[in-house]
Amino acid sequence: MAKAKPVTDKDRERVRELHAQGKGRNEIAGLLGRSGRTISEIAKGLGLSFARAAEVRQATEIRQADLADRRAALAQRLQDVAERELEKVHQPHTYWDWGGKDHDFDTYEAPEPTPADKRALLGVVATAVDRSLKLAPPKEEGGADKVGSLLTSLFDQLRDRHGDH
Structure with a gap:
């Protein structure tokens, strides 16, 4: 040695x-x-x-606060996605087709998305809201339950109105 x-x-x-x-x-x-x-x-x-325990603790608190801010900002962006996609459910929708022997490209405008496309849009809405709530849960007690039951009610109403195709 x-x-x-x-x-x-x-x-x-x-x-x-x-x-x-x-x-x-x-x-x-x-x-x-x-x-x-x-x-x-x-x-x-x-x-x-x-x-440097105090310095490390302060740096950790700052890092945690920064991450919380980033999660809140991401949650807001997810809420924006949910709202934007939800608006599409009752809006005119452009469909396209590419095919035929001449490989023609064709589009047509429908007054609303098909029930299957509405279901897909609502799936995007549900996922965005769910992830948003996980990133930034509501502060008040029972808030997540209220939002979840509100979404369930909304989806049930849409399914009843448009049928489950």
């Missing part, structure tokens, strides 16, 4: 400088080619500490 090289005053001064720059124990160890334990011993002798 190789003997550890002795710690010099230059090593101590370098640890003090790097610590003052905010570098961590492992980073200093890598820069100086020393073990983390050696750096800890040098720092202890200099009265320095690498304990």
Whole structure:
């Protein structure tokens, strides 16, 4: 087993400088080619500490708040998708066809989507709302149940009105 090289005053001064720059124990160890334990011993002798629990906790809280903001923004975008797709259920819909012996392209406008296409649109709406609620659940108690029952009621009414084809 190789003997550890002795710690010099230059090593101590370098640890003090790097610590003052905010570098961590492992980073200093890598820069100086020393073990983390050696750096800890040098720092202890200099009265320095690498304990940064408060900084780590604050950084974690900031990261969690940022993620919560991003989830809320994504939930809003999903709600926008749900509303946009729901509007299409009773709007004119353009259908197209490509075929025939001459490979003709043809389109026609229907007053509303077919029942199958409405069902597909409502599936997109349901998925978008469900994911939105998972990303940003309502704050009030029972809110998710109320929204879920509202959607169930809406889908039941649409199915009754348009039939389940």
